[in-house]
Amino acid sequence: MRLYTAEEMGSADRAAQEMGITGRILMERAGVGMATLALERFSPRRAVAVCGGGNNGGDGFVVARELHRAGVEVEVVASKETYRGDPEANLRALRALGIRVVGPEGLEGVLSGAELVVDALLGTGFSGEVREREAAMIRQINASPAPVLAVDVPSGVDGSTGEVRGAAVRADLTVCAHAIKVGCVVSPGREHAGRVAVVDIGIPPGAEVEPSVVLNDAASLAGLIPRTAEPAHKYSAGALLVVAGSRAMTGAAVMTVAGAQRAGCGIVFLVTAAGAAPLLDARLTEAIVEGAPEDAAGHMGEEALDAVLGRAGRASAVVVGPGLGVGEGGRRLVEGILREVEAPVLLDADAITNLAGSGALARREAPAVITPHAGELGRIMGAGAREISASRLRCAREAARRHRCCVLLKGSDTIVVEGDRAAVNPTGHVALATAGTGDVLSGVIGALLSRGVEPYDAARAGAWAHGRAARLWLEETGWPAESLIATDLLSHLPRAFAELLGNSPEAEGPAAPGSGAG
Ligand SMILES: NC(=O)C1=CN([C@@H]2O[C@H](COP(=O)(O)OP(=O)(O)OC[C@H]3O[C@@H](n4cnc5c(N)ncnc54)[C@H](O)[C@@H]3O)[C@@H](O)[C@H]2O)[C@@H](O)CC1
Ligand SMILES: Nc1ncnc2c1ncn2[C@@H]1O[C@H](COP(=O)(O)OP(=O)(O)O)[C@@H](O)[C@H]1O
Ligand SMILES: [K+]
Numbered sequence: 431m432r433l434y435t436a437e438e439m440g441s442a443d444r445a446a447q448e449m450g451i452t453g454r455i456l457m458e459r460a461g462v463g464m465a466t467l468a469l470e471r472f473s474p475r476r477a478v479a480v481c482g483g484g485n486n487g488g489d490g491f492v493v494a495r496e497l498h499r500a501g502v503e504v505e506v507v508a509s510k511e512t513y514r515g516d517p518e519a520n521l522r523a524l525r526a527l528g529i530r531v532v533g534p535e536g537l538e539g540v541l542s543g544a545e546l547v548v549d550a551l552l553g554t555g556f557s558g559e560v561r562e563r564e565a566a567m568i569r570q571i572n573a574s575p576a577p578v579l580a581v582d583v584p585s586g587v588d589g590s591t592g593e594v595r596g597a598a599v600r601a602d603l604t605v606c607a608h609a610i611k612v613g614c615v616v617s618p619g620r621e622h623a624g625r626v627a628v629v630d631i632g633i634p635p636g637a638e639v640e641p642s643v644v645l646n647d648a649a650s651l652a653g654l655i656p657r658t659a660e661p662a663h664k665y666s667a668g669a670l671l672v673v674a675g676s677r678a679m680t681g682a683a684v685m686t687v688a689g690a691q692r693a694g695c696g697i698v699f700l701v702t703a704a705g706a707a708p709l710l711d712a713r714l715t716e717a718i719v720e721g722a723p724e725d726a727a728g729h730m731g732e733e734a735l736d737a738v739l740g741r742a743g744r745a746s747a748v749v750v751g752p753g754l755g756v757g758e759g760g761r762r763l764v765e766g767i768l769r770e771v772e773a774p775v776l777l778d779a780d781a782i783t784n785l786a787g788s789g790a791l792a793r794r795e796a797p798a799v800i801t802p803h804a805g806e807l808g809r810i811m812g813a814g815a816r817e818i819s820a821s822r823l824r825c826a827r828e829a830a831r832r833h834r835c836c837v838l839l840k841g842s843d844t845i846v847v848e849g850d851r852a853a854v855n856p857t858g859h860v861a862l863a864t865a866g867t868g869d870v871l872s873g874v875i876g877a878l879l880s881r882g883v884e885p886y887d888a889a890r891a892g893a894w895a896h897g898r899a900a901r902l903w904l905e906e907t908g909w910p911a912e913s914l915i916a917t918d919l920l921s922h923l924p925r926a927f928a929e930l931l932g933n934s935p936e937a938e939g940p941a942a943p944g945s946g947a948g
Contacts, residue, residue, distance in 0.1 A: 431628070431645045433854065434609035435590035436554035438639050442608065445637035454516045456631045457485060460582075460607040461492020461520075463629030464548075467605050468493065468579050469500055474546035476503045480537065480571060481517075482551040482564070482585070483510035488517030489581045489607070490550020491524055497548075498529055505540040506531045509551060509567065534563065537570050544576040549599045551585035554611060558595065560586050565597040572600050580604040583611045584622040591823050592616030592843075600624070607631045612643050615854045616823050617843045643823070646846065646855040646890050648929060654887045655878065655930050658694070667696025668880035671745035672717075672873065673738050673767065673781075674752040677705035677728025682753030682779070682869045684710065685916055687717045689873025690749070692923040693895070695880055699741045703730050703755075731759020735766040742767070747774045747879035751781030752869040765790040772796050774879040774888075778872035782806040791833040798835040799885045801872055807839055827852065836885040838875070840868060844893045848886040855890070857897030859911065861904060866916030871896045874923065891930060898926035 434442070447453060468474070479494040481487035487509065498504045506524055508531050513521050524531060532540060541547065549571060551564055560568065568586050571578060578601045583589040586598025589611040604614050604623040608631050613619035615626070644650055658667045670690050675683030683702055690698050698717045702710055705728050707721030720741065722734035742748055748771055754760055761784040767775060768790045774797040777785070782802045785791060786809040791798055802810070804818040811818065811829055818825045819841075826839040826847040836848040842863075844855040875892035879885065899922035903914060906922070 431647055432609040433612050433615065433641050433643050433645045435612050435642060436557070437590065438641055439554055439609065439611070441639045442633050442637045446633045449634055449637060451632055451634065453485070454519070456607070456633070457488050457516050457520070458492055459631040460489045460629060462496055463631065464489065464579070464581060464605045465493045465496030465500070467603070467627055467629065468497060468546060468548065471603060472546045472577055472579065474502055476544050477546040477548060478505050478507065478540045478544040479548040480507045480551050480567060481509065483513065483517070484553065484555045485517060486550050486553025486555065486581055488520050489553070490548055491517060491520035493548050493550065493581065494529060495520070495524055495527065498527060504529055507534060507537045507540060509534055509564065534567055537567055541570060541574045541576070544574065547571055547574055547576050547578045548581060549578050549585050549601060550581040551599070553582040554589040556585070557588050557590070560596050568597040568599050577602040580623065582607050583613050584619070587613045587619040587622050589613040591821065592619030593821055594618050594622065598622050603627060605629055608633045610645065612823070612854070615645065615843060615856065616845065617819070617841055620843050642852065644851070644853045646853040646894055648894065650853070651887070651891050651894055651930055654883060654891055655927070656881060656883070657931065658696070664696035665744070668694060668877060668882070669697045669699070669745045670695045670876045670880040671699045671701065671738070671741050671748045672876065673701050673730070673748065673750040674754060675700070675702035675706045675710060676730065676753055676755040677703050677724060679753035679755065680706050680710055681866060684713055685866045685869035686749060686752045686873035686876070687714050688917070688920050689870035689923070690877040691716060692920050693874040693877035693892070693927065695877040699745060701734065701738050701741055703728055725759050727755060727757065729755030729757055729760055730763055731757070732762040732766060734763055738763070738767060739770055742771045742773065745773055745880065746882070747776070747876055749776045749778065749872050749876035751778035752872060754780040754784070756780050756783050760784040761788060768794045768798065774799065774885060776801065776872055776876050776879060778868065779806065783809050785810050791835050794834070797885045799838065799875060799879070799889055800833070800835055801838045801840060801868070801875065801889070803840040803868065807837070823852065836889055838889040838893060844897070846886060846889045846893060851886055853890050855893040855897060857894050857901060859897060859900045859904065861900045861911035861914040862897065864914060864916060867896070867919060870916050870919050895923060895926040895930060898929065899923045902926060
């Protein structure tokens with residue numbers, strides 16, 4: 431599945447037109463495709479199309495004409511008094527068919543009794559803040575009980591970023607022309623888009639451009655996860671060091687270690703606060719647990735660095751942070767790890783918080799991944815969680831640039847950025863909004879790093895499998911999403927990985943006796 435920004439869609443559109451496929455043809459195909467979906471999904475008897483002054487409105491006029499042709503009672507609200515070009519031609523056709531067209535002042539009246547609202551007010555030509563006239567129309571659409579089908583992008587959502595400043599339509603279904611618009615998958619735009627579908631509008635392959643943001647679907651991850659190859663031993667399968675837990679916080683370490691084990695690590699070491707070590711050793715049957723010096727609060731500080739570095743020498747990746755505790759000692763520990771450890775390091779949770787105001791990540795030359803939620807990212811960006819949440823893609827990119835690392839920004843849309851590359855993960859589910867799921871995720875990505883997967887790919891594959899595990903659990907149990915607990919993911923990660931590994935070659939090795947393979 432392709433994601434396009436407004437600019438990328440514009441380029442593809444221009445290239446198609448140069449090849450003789452006119453804007454009028456594209457608009458016709460978009461409108462016809464969207465009307466077909468509207469009929470299939472909503473079977474409305476009465477519909478209202480709310481159309482703006484640009485090509486998005488033009489698409490809306492075509493949808494209205496097609497719904498009328500299918501016998502739907504349609505009324506159209508045209509936001510502008512005068513139209514030009516393709517939208518004007520399509521508006522004229524509506525009038526010739528006797529379809530009632532009113533101005534914005536008529537919107538409230540036509541909305542009553544509508545069984546579908548087609549939102550064609552603003553599309554990819556919109557950015558910034560919605561002007562008051564359009565904002566008032568958006569509020570009226572949102573106040574209507576009828577389901578809303580948004581044309582290309584919900585009006586008020588920035589199609590390139592998912593940012594919303596002021597009013598934006600809340601759609602039940604957004605039908606994108608040719609490619610999913612980035613704004614429909616990045617929060618908060620994602621929450622405005624509802625379900626997302628794509629209609630083919632006839633853009634030829636030769637007109638495609640390289641997308642700047644990739645949808646993190648299974649196809650984009652094909653072949654990235656290695657199988658353990660013979661001859662294998664536990665170290666060649668991936669040795670991960672987890673630095674996590676404190677005297678009062680042990681569960682986070684358990685979940686990170688277990689996530690790593692289910693994601694295929696050959697061996698997991700845990701270095702934890704001395705006071706937590708006996709309990710964690712008893713709970714983690716397969717892991718090698720070592721207690722390190724702790725401070726009065728029961729947190730590991732700089733004094734724990736020797737123990738960490740001792741184990742790091744045997745590890746092919748390190749995860750630091752879950753349940754670590756926040757403080758000056760913790761900051762020095764994390765800075766020491768970033769300075770001394772050559773293997774890829776993943777920082778999560780308190781390890782990120784500990785780096786507020788520190789330049790240690792930017793100074794590091796070896797690979798690093800950070801997996802913050804909006805609050806944690808805010809702390810290392812000198813911003814609030816609200817500010818991060820309002821511009822997730824921009825902030826993730828800025829963080830990756832400033833801290834010179836791979837950034838996985840958690841949330842309903844999980845964004846992964848490294849350098850110029852960006853991906854948005856589609857497998858997440860609201861069921862994951864429960865304590866501890868982030869700890870499992872850091873273990874999963876740590877395991878992939880330890881198995882030699884590049885940071886950007888490890889973060890993407892980890893996010894995919896993590897979300898997929900939640901969905902598999904929901905499918906299998908039929909239980910409500912609210913009932914998922916983080917450790918439920920552990921039993922479903924293997925099936926999620928099996929789906930990704932379906933695209934990887936099997937490990938080379940002798941066939942089992944009697945297997946008949948060959
Ligand atoms: N690019 C393509 O290949 C195709 C584009 N199509 C449609 O065309 C749309 C893009 O069309 P346009 O570029 O004409 O742009 P839009 O129709 O998205 O937006 C332009 C209109 O929005 C108004 N507007 C812009 N900023 C505003 C603000 N801050 N507050 C209030 N109003 C504002 C403008 O005055 C203008 O009337 C797409 O979303 C899609 O629906 C389709 O027709 C198919 C082909
Ligand atoms: N509404 C949601 N939809 C999809 N995924 C979500 C949602 N809310 C949270 N998540 C995911 O759940 C995980 C929560 O991690 P985090 O906030 O670190 O929690 P914790 O520290 O308790 O483990 C992240 O992977 C995040 O992307
Ligand atoms: K729209």
